[in-house]
Amino acid sequence: MAERTGPIVGVTGSSGFLGKALVAHLRGAGFEVVEYRRNVDDELNQGNVRYFDLSRAPDPEIFRGVTCLIHAAWDLRETDPLRAWGRNVEGSKRLLASAATAGIERIIFVSSMSAYFATKQDYGLMKLAIERSVLEANQIVVRPGLVYGGTPGGMAKTLSKLSSLPVIPIFRGSRLFTLHIDDFVAAVTTLVEAENVPSTVIGLANETPTPFREIMLALSQPASKSRMTLTVPWHLVLGLLRVLERMKVPLPVRSDSLLGLVRPAALVPGHDVAECLGLSFRNFAI
């Protein structure tokens, strides 16, 4: 597709699940995209791939030419909550301050539906803290729901693995807001392009939550309603995961992530803004 005049879009976390999909979509739509990655030479501060690591103060040069920044980077390697805070929250705040100083006009922070007031999840609390800084800078926050579709990544990938167990664990009452990856990239592209977007939190997800059981069955390979499910007491699983984590046992899912599944957000925020911008999110179906 031909290059178009418009914002030059920087994307942090461009090698992650959401970042990669975004970069591909934006480039396909003709945008000039600058990828920020930590797995490249740290002196790389120009061109279409530049160095950025949440654990280090960004070189102001990396923002040269960029007019819109999508911050999707998250460092999952750090499991210690304190160090995870230092890397992800402080690192993001440094990035935001640096981007603001560099005069970047629009920043879109890719948060999570785990970030909601009174969340008990560390991940949600960290995302929420960054959200506050983004909003204080009059910028935009998006909270994607459980992203599915395409090659599974993120939480959907983890759930996909769990759904391949002989007996699929189900948590009573759990219902999640879902988002197809194509709707995600389309929504963020709209936010990049739209002239006036208020500084607010916009939930990116279908407004009808999907029962966890339905999600797990749909993700199971091959998808079959006849797979056996077992409702498990989440408190027990949570306790077990925490014990195993203390024993440094490698696990497919973290206790903190489990909290996100069993205590999800109650609603999708910013529905009115999403509607004004013409964002739409399909019903869950695989």
Place this chain on the structure above:
Amino acid sequence: MKVLIVGAGPAAAGVALALTANSDVTVQVLDIGGRLEPENDEARERMSKAVPEDWAVDDFRAISLTTVASKQHRIPEKRNFGSDFPFRNFGQLDGLRSEGGVNSRVISGAYGGFSNTWGAQAMVFSGATFDDWPFTRSDIETDYRAILRAIPYSGEVDDLAEYFPLWGSADPLPHLSEGPERVLNKYERNRLRVRRQGVILGKARLAFKGRDCVSCGLCMTGCPYSFVYSASQTFDDLVRRRRIAYTGGYVALRLGEDEGRPFVAARSLATGNTETFRADKVFVASGALGTTRLVAQSLGMWSRRIHMQESAQFLMPLLALKGIKDLTQEGTFTLNQFNVVVPFDEVGHDLVQIHGYPFNTAMTDALPAFLTLPVFRDLGAMLLRRLTVGLGYLPSWWSAGFDVSFERPGGEGQVAGATLLPSTGDDYLARQKLRAVTRRLVMVAPLLGLFPVVPQISLSAPGKSYHFGGSFPHSRTPKQSEQSDLVGRLHPWRNIHLADASVFPTVPATTFTLSIMANAHRIARSVLEDDRG
């Protein structure tokens, strides 16, 4: 254009700073102008020219009187350089009485107003606070920044910046006291666990020169070096630079307009005569209650009971398991050192703030009498080593506030009588929210090493927070003489502008003097811009 400012407190300073940024405005400040006693001022002056080690003992004693127990209230009344002049009646408290325990020392006649004795906390309101206001925080940001450039300012970017941006260039705070330092270190270590309970901590933001502070510990009784901001510093500077004319010794009695040209009738404290001052514009900044009375007297509001919105104060003693080494206020600063923020929503609209004060000698004076007996003195000292005094604030929409009614003045040259009454609404909601705050602090106490002394937590009497206003709140469509427009005008006036907290639509729990100054600056700036078309 000739402009008259009534009052010389923080709101008046905000107006003056905006007006004097323009050279074609002639500004006169009309004020009661109560001052510190000459002997105390001389002692302060001598101390300001010496290092603490060289201070004369008599000078130190003269100006370091801490607090005086209040007959009505649990929290004692502060002293400033050993004097009660910020609270004293210079004529402004004539005819003012209170019922039901409402604090009656609520109008200052001092040059600089209550900023002579404030806690110097300078924090921008959260953006969501303005959801209840007829303009946004962006509309007032330039004014906040102008004020923060004009006053001394110390603070740091920390977790509190998630709701309260630092804005402006701030000095770092001096070294914190041992207790607060320990609490903040524990918060760093347990940040996520504390935040999970809905509690956020950060360092204080203060209107003082942190870089120059010599840590003599006298902040609470008056900084001999004038490092703690008072509005009087702004006026001293503007007078020195001949940007304003200051006229002290007048109690304003009445406002009005003659065919659109405003005037202020005021009684001279020296002669007792009433004189009339005229200008093209008048800005009224006599403090929320002083201004309300002046308006009531001018517009004859004798039958109305006017509600004052107040951000209710509460006292929350907090005890640490581990005491500080030395029970002294020397070697540190004794202003508020850290803030606890307890948000009740995501956006920072409904939140409660608690200011943590380290040890200062006023706390010794406030100990229960039995702990001062020789047999219990060690116990008293042990408690003081562990004590942090938390002064907290609830937003006005959770607080009862208080009412005021006015009676016609007794005679010519007199101010209107005023009666402060408990609000007709009760404080059930305030108590309920205070319990919710306490619960959260109890949950995080082991993580912070700081335990609320629950039986000693108490709501202060109405008016005691000094964070009140909202008698004539700003509105885009003001109701006649009940609400002011966006530049503080009440019907029928066109050139008289109320500029203090009387025009606040709400009073959030965030410390509010900085916002009073910023809003006063916004009003004056907007008036000037309108005048120039």
